[in-house]
Amino acid sequence: MLLKSPWEPYLAAMKAAPSDRLVTALADDILTGRLGADDRLPPHRDIAFRLGIGVGTVTKAYTVLERRGLIRSERGRGTFVAALPGTREAVIDLSVNTPPRLLSERMLGRTLASISRGIDPNLFAQYPPDGGHIEHRRQMVQWLAGLGMQAKADNVLLCNGAQQALAVAFSVTNQAGGTIFSESQTYPGAISFARYAGYRLVGLKVDGEGLRPDVLDEALQRPRDGQKGAVVYVTPTMHNPTTATMGIGRRRDIVEVCRKWDALIIEDDVYSLGSTDHPPLAMLAPERTFYANSLSKTVSPGLRIGSLVVPENFVGRAAIALSATSSMVSPFSCAVMAELLVNGVAESVRTSIGVESSRRLNLARSFLADRVVFPKYEGFHIWLPMRRQEAESFAIASNAVGIHVTPPAATAADPAADDGGIRICVGGPELSDLKIALEKISAIIKNSDNREQPHRSFV
Known part of the structure; x- marks a missing residue:
């Protein structure tokens, strides 16, 4: 019975x-x-x-x-x-910006079994084109369309994650020792690559909508040591780390300023889950915008397939740069991508990630509503703005109670800047662990010697 x-x-x-x-x-x-x-x-x-x-x-x-x-x-x-995984580590890591884990073992098993029944051996018998096989690029184009980005397969390069896509874009748009303008706080991976490659990263003031057009306009008109043109690296949607999202007016203003000074744009759109109605900058200025995205943030972190949509005149140079940084994107990863896209699992997971991120953000609001900057749309991180010294003390206090947060130095474009903050990533931990971590973070804030609320300026 x-x-x-x-x-x-x-x-x-x-x-x-x-x-x-x-x-x-x-x-x-x-x-x-x-x-x-x-x-x-x-x-x-x-x-x-x-x-x-x-x-x-x-x-x-x-x-x-x-x-x-x-x-x-x-x-x-x-x-x-189903039984849910519990706590596995003594330390709860809120420093890695990943989406919630939503691909189950059973679904991965079914995916791999389906691939094994219909795999094309030619995928593994020869090197693919530098930008990936055309059928895989067409599938990526369809996926990007679901996020609001229209592109042609011939202009899409498949990369080993968004990090490589950004590295290719930086290499193509910059000369040795060149300058890249970005938000004052920005993606740690972009900061580390710029410093490693010898580029000069200049952080610019932002507000609640992200990069300010007036500040960008002033920066671009200054002499740049003989550099021809300029490069602007920007994250218009769910900015990392401040969570800001540009409205359509701000996006048009940024594009207008870049056209005025003939600046190239590198647009990082990896955090977009397609929940905004605002077009990417690459749709507003396709002739000058390099658009980077990745399945790692919208499906699964282990699916290291990034995409770079390249302006028509730069496709050849970008393919050469991609070939120089890596021989090819993994054929097996592409086979997994194709299966997930064709059978609808990827779209289902993307929708579920949006729902789960909202759940986690609401949980964070219950503990930190009056202290933290939350995104307008779905996302995997929140932002606690404060002075640099306060942020460093906060990170030390968090580590002392077993909570890892993103160190303030990791997101600062200018290492000497006084303003900063703490990025708190809510996507990676299990829900029970996240609740414990948020309780501890709330206690640290309340027990701080400084009884005033953390500095909330975006400057």
Whole structure:
């Protein structure tokens, strides 16, 4: 005799399709512990009847939840809550900016099994073109279109992650010892590569929408030691680390300033989950914008496939730079990418990542609402602005209680700048660990010798 399910079906109170509301309701009850591992879930027809929705709607919701690793189905027995991983480390790491883990072992196993049945041996028998096989680039073009970026396959280069895509863009747009303008706080990987390659990185003042056009205009009109043209590295959507997102007016102003001074743009769009209606800068100025993205932030960190959309006149040079930095993007990774894109798993995971990031941001708000800058849209990090010395003391205090945060020096374009802050990444840890970490961070802030709120200026 089958045991009755302990779950009373309901739909989450939100403006969304019934399947999404059912997914949210069940995910909330599983992640908060109201449903435990191995608890039975009601049959599809039972839920459909009690909620007045179609059986297909329930099936769609269960499929999404199984892809996320929250439930498992057993032939002839039913559907059950899957066991969630618990704490594995003594230290909770909030310093690595990754999305929540949503590709389950079962889904990865099915993906690899499907690949093994239909793999093309020619993918492994010869070197691919520098920018990747054309069919893989076409699939990437379709994926980018879902994020709001329109591109041609001939202008897309597949790279080993967004880091390599940025390295190629930096190499093509800069001469040795050249200057790159960016936000005053920016992506640590861009900072380290610029310093390693010998570029001069100049941080510019920002506000709540990111890079300020007036400050950029003033910086670009200054002499640059004989450098021809200028290069601007910018993250318009879910800026890392400040979380700022540019509105359409700000994006047009930035493009106008760059056209005025004939500056090239390197646009980092890896944190966009397609939730904004604002076009990328590359759509507004395709003739001068190098657009970088990656599946690592929108599907899974282990899927190291980046894409670089290159302006028409720079495609040849970019391909040469890519070839010089790496022989090829992994054929196996491309095969995994193709399978995930074709069978719809990647799109499902991207949607689920957006929902899960919202859940984690709301949890962070419950502890740090009045202290931290939160993103306007979904994202994996929050920003605690404060003076540099205060930020360094905060990082030391966090480490002392077993919480790793991004050190303030890692995000500062100018190592000598006084203003800065702490980036807190909420995507990587398990939800239970994240709650513990946020409680400790809240206590550190409250027990600080400085009773005033942290410095909130973006300057």
